[in-house]
Amino acid sequence: xxxxxxxxxxxxxxxxxxxxxxxxxxxxxxxxxxxxxxxxxxxxxxxxxxxxxxxxxxxxxxxxxxxxxxxxxxxxxxxxxxxxxxxxxxxxxxxxxxxxxxxxxxxxxxxxxxxxxxxxxxxxxxxxxxxxxxxxxxxxxxxxxxxxxxxxxxxxxxxxxxxxxxxxxxxxxxxxxxxxxxxxxxxxxxxxxxxxxxxxxxxxxxxxxxxxxxxxxxxxxxxxxxxxxxxxxxxxxxxxxxxxxxxxxxxxxxxxxxxxxxxxxxxxxxxxxxxxxxxxxxxxxxxxxxxxxxxxxxxxxxxxx
Amino acid sequence: xxxxxxxxxxxxxxxxxxxxxxxxxxxxxxxxxxxxxxxxxxxxxxxxxxxxxxxxxxxxxxxxxxxxxxxxxxxxxxxxxxxxxxxxxxxxxxxxxxxxxxxxxxxxxxxxxxxxxxxxxxxxxxxxxxxxxxxxxxxxxxxxxxxxxxxxxxxxxxxxxxxxxxxxxxxxxxxxxxxxxxxxxxxxxxxxxxxxxxxxxxxxxxxxxxxxxxxxxxxxxxxxxxxxxxxxxxxxxxxxxxxxxxxxxxxxxxxxxxxxxxxxxxxxxxxxxxxxxxxxxxxxxxxxxx
Numbered sequence: 001x002x003x004x005x006x007x008x009x010x011x012x013x014x015x016x017x018x019x020x021x022x023x024x025x026x027x028x029x030x031x032x033x034x035x036x037x038x039x040x041x042x043x044x045x046x047x048x049x050x051x052x053x054x055x056x057x058x059x060x061x062x063x064x065x066x067x068x069x070x071x072x073x074x075x076x077x078x079x080x081x082x083x084x085x086x087x088x089x090x091x092x093x094x095x096x097x098x099x100x101x102x103x104x105x106x107x108x109x110x111x112x113x114x115x116x117x118x119x120x121x122x123x124x125x126x127x128x129x130x131x132x133x134x135x136x137x138x139x140x141x142x143x144x145x146x147x148x149x150x151x152x153x154x155x156x157x158x159x160x161x162x163x164x165x166x167x168x169x170x171x172x173x174x175x176x177x178x179x180x181x182x183x184x185x186x187x188x189x190x191x192x193x194x195x196x197x198x199x200x201x202x203x204x205x206x207x208x209x210x211x212x213x214x215x216x217x218x219x220x221x222x223x224x225x226x227x228x229x230x231x232x233x234x235x236x237x238x239x240x241x242x243x244x245x246x247x248x249x250x251x252x253x254x255x256x257x258x259x260x261x262x263x264x265x266x267x268x269x270x271x272x273x274x275x276x277x278x279x280x281x282x283x284x285x286x287x288x289x290x291x292x293x294x295x296x297x298x299x300x301x302x303x304x305x
Numbered sequence: 306x307x308x309x310x311x312x313x314x315x316x317x318x319x320x321x322x323x324x325x326x327x328x329x330x331x332x333x334x335x336x337x338x339x340x341x342x343x344x345x346x347x348x349x350x351x352x353x354x355x356x357x358x359x360x361x362x363x364x365x366x367x368x369x370x371x372x373x374x375x376x377x378x379x380x381x382x383x384x385x386x387x388x389x390x391x392x393x394x395x396x397x398x399x400x401x402x403x404x405x406x407x408x409x410x411x412x413x414x415x416x417x418x419x420x421x422x423x424x425x426x427x428x429x430x431x432x433x434x435x436x437x438x439x440x441x442x443x444x445x446x447x448x449x450x451x452x453x454x455x456x457x458x459x460x461x462x463x464x465x466x467x468x469x470x471x472x473x474x475x476x477x478x479x480x481x482x483x484x485x486x487x488x489x490x491x492x493x494x495x496x497x498x499x500x501x502x503x504x505x506x507x508x509x510x511x512x513x514x515x516x517x518x519x520x521x522x523x524x525x526x527x528x529x530x531x532x533x534x535x536x537x538x539x540x541x542x543x544x545x546x547x548x549x550x551x552x553x554x555x556x557x558x559x560x561x562x563x564x565x566x567x568x569x570x571x572x573x574x575x576x577x578x579x580x581x582x583x584x585x586x587x588x589x590x591x592x593x594x595x
Contacts, residue, residue: 035501040402046394047408050415050469056437057426069435110325117322124318125310135319142330144582146530148551149571152340152558153333176329179322208309237419239533244559255421259536262425269435276425280418287417291410294417295477302478302523 054280061273068269082274089264090257090275099253102167103235106174111227113175114182119212121183122190123198136187142180147240150177155244169245170253174235182227185300189223229290229297236283254279334575341568358569368545369570372553375460379531379549383464383471384524388517390468391475396505398476399483409480412473420470424537427466428453431538453538459547463534471527475520482516483509515588522585529578550574 060068062078117139126132154173158164163172201215217224239255246256258279265272287294341358345351362369398409415423430437431452439449452462490512491504499507510517535541535552545553551574558567 039400113322116318120318125307144579146578149575150333153336176325179326239421
């Protein structure tokens with residue numbers, strides 16, 4: 001062990017060791033460096049294993065289909081034929097347009113109605129305060145409902161409303177599903193954020209609309225970004241609802257299109273992998289650009305609760 | 306804030322959210338509960354049959370029990386490996402390794418890939434004939450196995466895919482928890498001569514008990530939602546040997562169109578989810594000292 005005791009003065013207060021930065025590990029330097037090396041190598045191996053399946057898909061997407069069955073490792077048979085075929089067969093623009101349209105409408109409406117409700121549930125003065133907290137608990141209880149319970153009932157509701165098979169058939173449940181989580185984060189923020197600024201604005205004569213637009217929304221920008229990202233990722237990746245509620249291939253979202261690859265491409269494995277890569281790469285590219293926000297958005301429920 | 310709290314304003318703000326929430330969450334749960342107690346056939350009059358659908362599931366449906374067992378296997382194997390593995394990975398990526406930030410971002414990557422695409426990707430890893438796994442095993446002289454599509458291994462294979470797609474997510478939550486740990490305790494123990502392993506075992510882990518509970522509960526909840534993986538990897542087959550609870554619910558309801566039994570499974574899933582979420586909420590409350 002190093003002579004740590006020498007760094008302490010009589011009062012037990014720690015004194016910085018001479019000529020050593022505080023970041024330097026205090027174990028034996030050689031051993032520390034070696035274990036750091038080992039940790040580094042282990043980390044790189046683990047991450048390589050995590051990324052491997054994605055690399056494998058990309059490699060296969062450049063191999064002719066008969067190679068995939070035979071010897072997929074050889075690098076001199078690589079071709080982009082799969083991509084020309086996949087692009088020809090795949091309504092890429094259509095499926096992205098459908099997904100973006102559905103995401104845009106449902107996420108916007110979901111965020112707006114959740115914000116309105118959250119503002120009323122935290123900032124407004126109810127004649128019966130009990131009712132206010134009861135309503136908040138009522139909405140938050142929705143967090144415990146697995147979407148699988150909703151599939152068949154929503155299918156029946158869509159039939160009754162006459163929206164089955166249209167964009168609205170999935171937009172409506174997506175809005176509803178986003179409300180509990182949005183309300184959790186928005187009311188959580190509003191409860192911790194002091195209302196003094198808003199009170200001052202009201203005394204200065206601001207109405208409800210101006211108050212929200214000029215005072216409340218600007219300070220809430222980070223939470224709103226978090227819920228928008230969370231909801232957009234949800235809608236982009238959602239499959240159970242679309243698989244039941246959208247039966248027209250023209251309206252298919254990205255997830256729904258991917259679920260049909262196996263039937264569509266059959267044994268054209270190269271084409272299937274090229275199509276998969278064409279879906280995977282834009283998603284990973286957007287993630288790479290917004291990495292910090294995406295991670296914050298997807299773990300917000302766990303970290304802030 | 307009383308000045309802006311006219312009753313009509315409160316109602317106006319609450320109305321749209323409550324309508325969506327009640328109409329598409331609360332009402333559907335009640336409707337599902339009602340259908341689970343009837344012989345509803347999609348048209349005509351439904352008759353109240355009490356708990357008949359539940360009793361039939363428990364007593365005469367072997368596929369249902371198989372789905373319960375499969376879900377349980379995925380739960381035990383998946384969560385059992387994920388919790389220690391993702392914690393270890395968080396400790397590892399906390400070291401001053403070159404590019405640790407980029408490695409953490411890469412580890413999180415699988416969590417944003419659509420589950421349906423995760424399923425498709427893993428078909429090309431696990432498929433006994435064309436998959437990467439058997440090729441690698443055969444290349445090093447080991448026998449391959451029927452990872453998916455056989456009689457026994459599919460739930461374990463699904464657990465593996467679940468581990469792959471969740472490890473970065475769980476690691477990120479542990480990492481955030483580690484960042485919040487006060488440094489003085491570990492430093493003090495370091496001065497007292499505790500080894501790295503002792504510090505982790507006797508200081509870090511006990512101090513992070515709450516984070517462990519949160520990660521475990523989130524992962525358990527996510528296991529209960531595994532559907533797309535089954536859909537893409539095996540479609541539940543052969544003969545429903547690889548179903549999970551929700552994939553079997555989907556089959557019974559939408560392929561077989563047995564709405565009563567289907568909704569009975571859905572309500573069972575709902576009750577399990579409610580118990581888990583209830584545990585989660587009490588935990589968070591206690592954590593914040595409410």
